[in-house]
Amino acid sequence: MKYMDEFRDPRAAQHLAESIRAQANGRTMRLMEVCGTHTMAVARYGLKGLLPPEVRLVSGPGCPVCVTPNGYIDHAVALCRLEGVTVATFGDMMRVPGSRTSLEQERAEGRDVRVVYSPLDGLRLASEHPERKVVFLGIGFETTIPGVAASILEADRSGLPNFFVLSAHKVMPPAMGALAGDPEIEVDGFLCPGHVSVIIGAEAYRFIAEDYGIPCVVAGFEPLDVLRAVELLAAQVAQDRAEVEIQYRRAVRPEGNRKARALVEQVFEPSDANWRGIGIIEGSGLKIRERFRRFDAAVMLDVTVEPAVEPKGCICGAVLKGTRTPGDCGLFGKRCTPEHPIGACMVSSEGTCAAWFRYGADGE
């Protein structure tokens, strides 16, 4: 496929691997790939196996399903049990275990839970079924949020009364700031999420380079993109520089996508958000503005949600911070598998535990 296959040439990959070794020049470094799609690309193409031992890639909190706390799943379950409510969600959310049950189990028991590909499908369901209340599960980072904002604006414009969003949207820079400031974590460089950056722009990471002295490179998702970004990061670390660079220039501008940012700003306002395993991070979430509250499922649809229970023995939280690996979890591959996931990190294909399970610890 155009603009994908060309970025997979194995000879160029070999050359980049050599160059990374040369740039690192024996210096040990921990580079965090913040985004789950990077984690998946690294595992799938065996990129860790190409890197010299001193350059280590660790996964971060960039899988939206994985960082969604149990309480949110419980809330969605409570909504789907309401009379006349249809829950529409991205497929990844179906199998995430909540405190007591999952959306998949609820559907098997006869609740109306639909897998959709886009929030636009949620809009379509709502206009085709005026007798039902359609709740779209709004999870995801900056890549996904503008589409949800555009959908709410469409619903507002066309006067659709039965479309709702349960928003647990999260934004990346405050979470990266929290990790950068956490002494336990020790990150020497950030491989910044490419498609989040399409929206927010590379300038959004400047405070990480300037205030924390950690280099940032915005990376694309094909193997050569990732390797080239690692090369740029390794050079910065080895030369004690901390700058923001864009490797993924075909998609990312310094200022991002202004139109998308304006739509998000129109519909949402900043709030604190709860990240699974990490806890509350100030200003890292988005909630629906007062002006659009009639689309806010959390406000408009009244349910009682029991306090959340975390799965026993699951160390997803530490995995999401990059302080531990799935191999450290006693349940990994035994009681917890993609067939029978215990934690969210095993459910989503972007989850670190799922990537380890499918491709092995080093993706070799």
Next chain:
Amino acid sequence: MCLAVPMRLVRRDGDFGLAEVGGIERKIGLQLVDEATVGDFVIVHAGFAIQKLDEEAAQESLALFEEMARLDV
């Protein structure tokens, strides 16, 4: 769920349009990319074009990688 792929825009009617990749066409929202016109490549995520692909920048990256592929490792 964060997957986003480059697709070619084959039709645009205001805020909506059709994009194609590998022979598959998909209806997408174009609210976020005012400047994209038919024939452009756009990056599509969850039913929305999130950016117009900069083909010049893409060619520059490819030229760099082709250069590397030609060098002896």
